[in-house]
Amino acid sequence: MTNLTLALDAMGGDHGPQVTVPAALQALRLHPKLSLLLVGDETQISPYLSSAEIDVRSRITLVHTTEVVRMDDKPATALRHAKNSSMRLAIEQVRDGMADGCVSAGNTGALMAMAKVLLKMLPGVDRPALVSCLPAINGKPVYLLDLGANIQCDYDTLFQFAVMGSVLSEAVDKIARPKVALLNVGIEECKGNGDVQQAAQLLLHTPQLNYAGFIEGDEIYSGKVDVIVCDGFVGNITLKTSEGIARLLVHQLKQGLAKGFVVRILARLLAPRIQKVLNQMNPDHYNGASLLGLRAVVVKSHGNADEHAYIQAISLAYTEAKRRLPEMIKDRLESILLDINS
Amino acid sequence: MTNLTLALDAMGGDHGPQVTVPAALQALRLHPKLSLLLVGDETQISPYLSSAEIDVRSRITLVHTTEVVRMDDKPATALRHAKNSSMRLAIEQVRDGMADGCVSAGNTGALMAMAKVLLKMLPGVDRPALVSCLPAINGKPVYLLDLGANIQCDYDTLFQFAVMGSVLSEAVDKIARPKVALLNVGIEECKGNGDVQQAAQLLLHTPQLNYAGFIEGDEIYSGKVDVIVCDGFVGNITLKTSEGIARLLVHQLKQGLAKGFVVRILARLLAPRIQKVLNQMNPDHYNGASLLGLRAVVVKSHGNADEHAYIQAISLAYTEAKRRLPEMIKDRLESILLDINS
Numbered sequence: 001m002t003n004l005t006l007a008l009d010a011m012g013g014d015h016g017p018q019v020t021v022p023a024a025l026q027a028l029r030l031h032p033k034l035s036l037l038l039v040g041d042e043t044q045i046s047p048y049l050s051s052a053e054i055d056v057r058s059r060i061t062l063v064h065t066t067e068v069v070r071m072d073d074k075p076a077t078a079l080r081h082a083k084n085s086s087m088r089l090a091i092e093q094v095r096d097g098m099a100d101g102c103v104s105a106g107n108t109g110a111l112m113a114m115a116k117v118l119l120k121m122l123p124g125v126d127r128p129a130l131v132s133c134l135p136a137i138n139g140k141p142v143y144l145l146d147l148g149a150n151i152q153c154d155y156d157t158l159f160q161f162a163v164m165g166s167v168l169s170e171a172v173d174k175i176a177r178p179k180v181a182l183l184n185v186g187i188e189e190c191k192g193n194g195d196v197q198q199a200a201q202l203l204l205h206t207p208q209l210n211y212a213g214f215i216e217g218d219e220i221y222s223g224k225v226d227v228i229v230c231d232g233f234v235g236n237i238t239l240k241t242s243e244g245i246a247r248l249l250v251h252q253l254k255q256g257l258a259k260g261f262v263v264r265i266l267a268r269l270l271a272p273r274i275q276k277v278l279n280q281m282n283p284d285h286y287n288g289a290s291l292l293g294l295r296a297v298v299v300k301s302h303g304n305a306d307e308h309a310y311i312q313a314i315s316l317a318y319t320e321a322k323r324r325l326p327e328m329i330k331d332r333l334e335s336i337l338l339d340i341n342s
Numbered sequence: 343m344t345n346l347t348l349a350l351d352a353m354g355g356d357h358g359p360q361v362t363v364p365a366a367l368q369a370l371r372l373h374p375k376l377s378l379l380l381v382g383d384e385t386q387i388s389p390y391l392s393s394a395e396i397d398v399r400s401r402i403t404l405v406h407t408t409e410v411v412r413m414d415d416k417p418a419t420a421l422r423h424a425k426n427s428s429m430r431l432a433i434e435q436v437r438d439g440m441a442d443g444c445v446s447a448g449n450t451g452a453l454m455a456m457a458k459v460l461l462k463m464l465p466g467v468d469r470p471a472l473v474s475c476l477p478a479i480n481g482k483p484v485y486l487l488d489l490g491a492n493i494q495c496d497y498d499t500l501f502q503f504a505v506m507g508s509v510l511s512e513a514v515d516k517i518a519r520p521k522v523a524l525l526n527v528g529i530e531e532c533k534g535n536g537d538v539q540q541a542a543q544l545l546l547h548t549p550q551l552n553y554a555g556f557i558e559g560d561e562i563y564s565g566k567v568d569v570i571v572c573d574g575f576v577g578n579i580t581l582k583t584s585e586g587i588a589r590l591l592v593h594q595l596k597q598g599l600a601k602g603f604v605v606r607i608l609a610r611l612l613a614p615r616i617q618k619v620l621n622q623m624n625p626d627h628y629n630g631a632s633l634l635g636l637r638a639v640v641v642k643s644h645g646n647a648d649e650h651a652y653i654q655a656i657s658l659a660y661t662e663a664k665r666r667l668p669e670m671i672k673d674r675l676e677s678i679l680l681d682i683n684s
Contacts, residue, residue: 136590137590148527151527151534151535183579185490185493185574185578185579193575217581217582217586218582218586218589219586220583220586220587221586221590222586222590230579232527233534233535234575234579236527237526237576237579238559238579238580240558240560241587242583242584243560244560244563245583245587246591248477248479248564249591251479252619255480256615256619257615257616257619266611273598273599274595274598274599276598277591277595277597277598
């Protein structure tokens with residue numbers, strides 16, 4: 001296995017180096033062939049490096065800058081003005097061949113805009129799609145895209161998402177022919193809007209993909225399919241609704257188990273097991289949204305990710321870079337487009 | 343308080359009279375001023391009436407028919423051919439002034455089509471909207487519309503939804519100035535698509551409504567607002583996703599509490615309390631989706647509603663008819679449109 005280098009925007013996210021640097025050290029321990037470029041303020045990063053073993057420390061290079069993209073910066077503003085920001089420099093490391101991919105917990109819009117301009121899109125893809133892995137029943141991974149990068153999508157964009165999601169599932173989870181479905185309000189052919197219906201027609205005529213038809217919201221977490229495609233408006237609301245209802249259930253459960261002496265005692269005894277279940281549902285365990293369709297690997301971590309969650313995001317970028325995900329997507333798209341045009 | 347009569351499609355739903363008739367009896371016991379027209383096959387309905395007390399039985403009138411709308415009938419087919427169906431006759435009771443509203447657990451599309459043609463829309467409303475009450479945190483009711491009746495909605499339709507949802511929340515839950523929000527991918531003004539943004543502008547200039555801005559998916563169940571408006575594509579997927587994730591959590595919890603002897607014993611002791619919490623989240627406890635914008639009250643029950651759930655749907659129709667919801671919506675719409683045009 002070859003060595004890989006990832007560039008980390010060490011300043012991004014709500015917590016900055018306090019979380020990103022310890023997570024980086026841990027990721028280096030997990031992946032002995034990994035090297036990291038930590039991009040950010042040396043004076044803020046260095047204190048967290050002192051505890052590192054020699055082997056781990058030797059695989060870290062600091063790229064110093066004090067400028068950062070703020071969470072409320074408009075993408076266009078960040079693109080035009082934050083020329084020396086940790087986010088931009090991290091992406092530039094990838095563009096310049098110094099790194100095989102990058103990870104940031106910073107401003108999503110700015111990250112997308114910078115990545116698109118600096119790294120360019122793959123041929124046949126218009127804009128990056130944001131995709132994340134959700135926990136289906138029994139922990140089976142399911143990919144949902146787009147999660148909000150593309151608010152309005154025509155059928156052609158939905159089709160591109162299906163191709164990219166399918167390659168992602170193959171590359172990361174080693175699934176042979178991932179089942180791909182379109183999110184819709186019913187499973188009958190006549191359901192949904194024009195774009196969903198036209199995307200379905202395209203997918204039906206694409207034997208390279210394992211198209212499984214329409215899927216409804218209540219089946220997202222059923223594990224029936226591996227990849228679910230929708231526009232960014234629907235995807236964003238779907239993902240956040242899931243987080244909201246999961247949080248509500250946990251809250252109601254805690255409240256329900258806090259009343260009455262005997263119930264409280266029993267609940268306390270059961271707490272570790274209940275917590276274990278709830279952890280499985282915790283978005284942090286599935287941290288890391290990939291920006292697909294770019295010529296290189298870019299992973300976005302939750303802004304408020306903790307150390308564990310940030311390690312997940314680094315590991316995801318590592319896997320995608322190792323499997324050469326962008327090249328895989330490019331090849332698959334080319335072969336499918338050739339087929340369609342022949 | 344005046345007496346009210348509702349027409350029940352006794353044949354609709356997965357279980358038919360076996361569920362609808364016992365539920366009807368129970369609803370009559372709950373509401374002493376209520377009378378019911380049971381529309382359906384007399385030979386199937388009568389056996390369930392024998393246990394009824396005289397007072398309850400005296401408030402039931404049978405309207406006999408053997409024809410039914412099937413769950414897989416296309417709306418247009420049902421409209422054209424099912425002239426003597428229990429669903430259609432129930433709606434006709436309302437049209438002809440024999441009932442103040444109707445309830446059906448049958449085919450949603452057929453119910454909407456028939457209700458629209460037979461009962462007509464209120465002035466200023468184009469199509470019925472489907473709305474349901476969801477359990478927000480601590481059981482606070484929140485109304486989400488549209489749930490799938492209108493797949494594509496322009497800003498004007500979203501605005502109508504906001505008005506109707508607001509009146510519903512006032513009428514049913516006695517909330518003084520219900521907070522109304524638009525479901526979106528962010529809370530900043532620039533977020534979302536053109537229709538959502540234009541609807542927001544209209545709402546900002548409608549002082550008769552208590553417009554609370556955009557809301558994201560993870561806040562639907564937070565109890566922050568009383569009414570949430572979106573198009574039927576998003577609403578349908580949002581509602582079903584919520585059901586899916588709730589089901590997943592319950593499944594994982596049951597699995598997690600089934601392993602290990604001590605855990606199993608503890609879990610069994612706690613089961614009644616856990617079940618109580620899960621029941622709160624059970625959609626059956628919030629059964630009954632209202633068709634808004636019609637000139638009369640029409641409530642759709644889940645097709646697979648059990649007796650308890652069906653009673654909820656009847657009670658909802660009863661409350662809406664008692665509060666004269668269609669007239670309230672008509673008056674509010676007129677006053678708002680007058681204001682906008684003046």
